Amino acid sequence: MADTVVAREIPSVYEPSLFGTYSKKIGMWLFLMSDSLTFGALLYAYSYGRISTAGWPTPFHSESIVNATVMTAFLLTSSLTMVMAVRASVERNAKAQTLWLLATIACGAGFVILHGMEWSKLIAEGLTLPMFPAVPGHEVSAEFSSVAKSVPQFPSTFFTLTGMHMLHVTLGIVYLGVVALRRKFIPILLALWLIAWLATPSYSPFHYGVHVLLVAAIVISIILWLKPKVYDSSDVEVAGLYWHFVDLVWMFIFPLVYLMSARIL
Amino acid sequence: MVSHDSHAHAAPQGFIRKYIFSLDHKVIGLQYFFLALVAVFAGIFLSLLMRIHLVWPTASLPFFGEIKPETYLSLLTMHGTIMVFFVLTTAPQGGFGNYFLPIQLGAPDMAFPVLNMLSFWTTFLGFLVLVAAFFVTGGAPLHGWTGYAPLSALPSAGPGEGLGADLWIISIAIFCIGALMGALNFITTTLDMRAKGMTLMRMPLTCWAWFVTAILGLLAFGVLLSAGILLLMDRNLGTSFFVPLVTVNGVLTGHKGGSPLLWQHLFWFFGHPEVYIAILPAMGLCSQLLSVFSRKPIFGYRAMVYAILAIGFLGFMVWGHHMFMSGMSPYTAFAFSIMTMGIGVPSAIKTFNWLGTLWGGKIRFSSPMLFAIGFVSLFVVGGISGPFLAQPVLDIYLHETYFVIAHFHLIMGVASIFGIFAATYYWFPKMFGRMMNEPLAKTHFWLTFVGAYAIFMPMHYYGMAGGLRRYSQGTEVGWIHKLAPIQQFITFAAFITIASQFIFVFNLFWSMKKGEKAADNPWEATTLEWTTATPPPHDNFGGITPVVHNGPYEYSVPGAPRDFVMQTDAPVAARH
Ligand code: HEM
Ligand SMILES: [Cu+2]
Numbered sequence: 001m002a003d004t005v006v007a008r009e010i011p012s013v014y015e016p017s018l019f020g021t022y023s024k025k026i027g028m029w030l031f032l033m034s035d036s037l038t039f040g041a042l043l044y045a046y047s048y049g050r051i052s053t054a055g056w057p058t059p060f061h062s063e064s065i066v067n068a069t070v071m072t073a074f075l076l077t078s079s080l081t082m083v084m085a086v087r088a089s090v091e092r093n094a095k096a097q098t099l100w101l102l103a104t105i106a107c108g109a110g111f112v113i114l115h116g117m118e119w120s121k122l123i124a125e126g127l128t129l130p131m132f133p134a135v136p137g138h139e140v141s142a143e144f145s146s147v148a149k150s151v152p153q154f155p156s157t158f159f160t161l162t163g164m165h166m167l168h169v170t171l172g173i174v175y176l177g178v179v180a181l182r183r184k185f186i187p188i189l190l191a192l193w194l195i196a197w198l199a200t201p202s203y204s205p206f207h208y209g210v211h212v213l214l215v216a217a218i219v220i221s222i223i224l225w226l227k228p229k230v231y232d233s234s235d236v237e238v239a240g241l242y243w244h245f246v247d248l249v250w251m252f253i254f255p256l257v258y259l260m261s262a263r264i265l
Numbered sequence: 266m267v268s269h270d271s272h273a274h275a276a277p278q279g280f281i282r283k284y285i286f287s288l289d290h291k292v293i294g295l296q297y298f299f300l301a302l303v304a305v306f307a308g309i310f311l312s313l314l315m316r317i318h319l320v321w322p323t324a325s326l327p328f329f330g331e332i333k334p335e336t337y338l339s340l341l342t343m344h345g346t347i348m349v350f351f352v353l354t355t356a357p358q359g360g361f362g363n364y365f366l367p368i369q370l371g372a373p374d375m376a377f378p379v380l381n382m383l384s385f386w387t388t389f390l391g392f393l394v395l396v397a398a399f400f401v402t403g404g405a406p407l408h409g410w411t412g413y414a415p416l417s418a419l420p421s422a423g424p425g426e427g428l429g430a431d432l433w434i435i436s437i438a439i440f441c442i443g444a445l446m447g448a449l450n451f452i453t454t455t456l457d458m459r460a461k462g463m464t465l466m467r468m469p470l471t472c473w474a475w476f477v478t479a480i481l482g483l484l485a486f487g488v489l490l491s492a493g494i495l496l497l498m499d500r501n502l503g504t505s506f507f508v509p510l511v512t513v514n515g516v517l518t519g520h521k522g523g524s525p526l527l528w529q530h531l532f533w534f535f536g537h538p539e540v541y542i543a544i545l546p547a548m549g550l551c552s553q554l555l556s557v558f559s560r561k562p563i564f565g566y567r568a569m570v571y572a573i574l575a576i577g578f579l580g581f582m583v584w585g586h587h588m589f590m591s592g593m594s595p596y597t598a599f600a601f602s603i604m605t606m607g608i609g610v611p612s613a614i615k616t617f618n619w620l621g622t623l624w625g626g627k628i629r630f631s632s633p634m635l636f637a638i639g640f641v642s643l644f645v646v647g648g649i650s651g652p653f654l655a656q657p658v659l660d661i662y663l664h665e666t667y668f669v670i671a672h673f674h675l676i677m678g679v680a681s682i683f684g685i686f687a688a689t690y691y692w693f694p695k696m697f698g699r700m701m702n703e704p705l706a707k708t709h710f711w712l713t714f715v716g717a718y719a720i721f722m723p724m725h726y727y728g729m730a731g732g733l734r735r736y737s738q739g740t741e742v743g744w745i746h747k748l749a750p751i752q753q754f755i756t757f758a759a760f761i762t763i764a765s766q767f768i769f770v771f772n773l774f775w776s777m778k779k780g781e782k783a784a785d786n787p788w789e790a791t792t793l794e795w796t797t798a799t800p801p802p803h804d805n806f807g808g809i810t811p812v813v814h815n816g817p818y819e820y821s822v823p824g825a826p827r828d829f830v831m832q833t834d835a836p837v838a839a840r841h
Binding site for chain 2 (some may be wrong): 024130131159
């Protein structure tokens, strides 16, 4: 199938590999296996907390649910554009490939931005962790702050699960950016980091979280320095695997933390 | 067709690319090896201080001065963490696995050389962060290598539980990331980079062991990583995953609703596979050595492979045996107990096969062989206490005692270390082109072998008599005080055993410079690393890719010109 794009018909000096596929793809599948255990542990912690806590709250009003639904739509669309990018890469249409990748990045960024705004709003309204700084000049909602006080497990698991997922989407955006633009992406990444850092107020968790972008830029520079190379269609396919996986994880998180905590009047 | 050419990379130029940020799996393997060597001496030093303190409680010790109970706990924590993560997980897999897995498979390098380099430097960073915990205010953490909450989750719970504990958790998380990258690389290499003819069932058992170890690592470290993140959040963001409503010195902590048992489940889901991560490579290596030095095929190759797989598989279903004390339902305990004893079956299969391999062999008692036999001995003796601990009723008594210390030190600590020693003596000629000094090696073996038993056997009795683990002193408790001679004996045995490790270090560095020059195949072994030059060239086989015709254990083949047939020799009719 798509593997045929790596068509270099040299007789192999090796034993046939697993499923006749190439190393990078096996590597990505293995990473996804271990990553599903990483998420699995968090989901286990969530279930453990939820089951052992009497009176689990359901504070999410339609506003939150609608917002999360729009986020979901963004992610689903991004999976579609990702498929198109892989297809373009198989057809060796470099321009279309870059455009579809950028479209995927845009959808992913839409997701992260909406999610970030949602977080900030919840934190400001009192659904927060004990050590997140208070947001100055914002009305706290009685309902949210009582949830945070009476069932600390609720905000804890919410922020952990969605935060871990947000981190994965962010890294996915960086990954796709490197595949699409290679070296040229590093200055863009640094600019994004700087803007995001300056644009977020110091009481926001994102003010510190954006440093992930800086770390990513450093790691990418090291990797590209050690192995400067041209990305081929297999890279697009492998990046696609990661991207679809992150989508799939959201399909667990969305019902678990949003829909099952929705206030249905 | 599959392309492998992206794996090849030109030989690097310049010191930094050659020795520091090297992509060559052989250099990276040595980096791991020397990291573990530094770590093991750090760990030994800490254990020495603990042993001295147990016998001379008031003595003032170098660096730490007078040992307070909490200092003792710091020593204990750092000793365990350094040994488990940075020695037993680092040397057998990261060190020797990195160096020899690609060569034994006939590959020019690992599947992902850059990732390989990153995984070493990540691990190295983890080590620095861990050691830094000693130097921050409050010192190193107190919560043991298992990091039990709520102690580990509350910065106010003790002197080392402040910044020191944060560094400990961060170090573990960094280590997890490095280990995950390594595991991914090992598995892909094994699946994707075997030379023509190297079918899975022709792989040396070392490769099987590294392969299964990597699978365990891939599945286990991700869980520990998550657990570590949650623990950090409990400490720094005020969440309550692992902390129930508790007070410290009468002050409410502000946490509520969490469960310390959640930590134990997550930790031991990782922790039990981890003990096999530490020992599987040694099992593979000793299978290899027993065959090489008995000049006989390994007894039951297939059974060995299936036993490794079974151990790996069952290893994920027994973590509850570390939690019998937690008040779990007797039915759950029963299930975990049965499963745990089930692991005894593949372990016994391996042991019988080892003995079967020795049986009737023309045994050569070279130093690697001595350590391999020593490994079998320690594995059996340390393993026997496992089924005792696997009975919930007995374990409730034994759990907090030295009996457990004896169990896991013999089997995980010393047995794996014997694997590392055996690997060093065996592969040193290939890695450095010289032989190690044999009389010194044998002296080292006997002192360490007898010493290890002298240290850990008495701990069984001390534990059964009620001697509690994790306590800095038992001298003021009447019935424990009567056991003080046992503790003294252990400490003296530890002095001698530790001192004899310097023989090893001396031999190692002396032989690098002055050892007798080694031939390409000094042990007359069959696997691929012995077909190439010494030390192996940058791409392992000097531009060619070997073609494999034989299994890895063709010794004393009737009608063959020599008493061994190398994997690349003309095919012999398969016997089995
Ligand atoms: C038949 C084989 C084995 C059985 C039935 C067995 C059983 C057990 C049980 C029940 C415990 C819990 C004791 C307690 O904490 O109260 C234990 C602890 C332990 N075992 Fe084993 N074990 C076996 C083999 C191994 C092997 C092969 C290793 C390592 C290579 C190992 C390493 C450990 C360690 C490190 C601990 C203690 C961890 C701690 O509490 O700090 N065991 N074992
Ligand atoms: Cu265990």
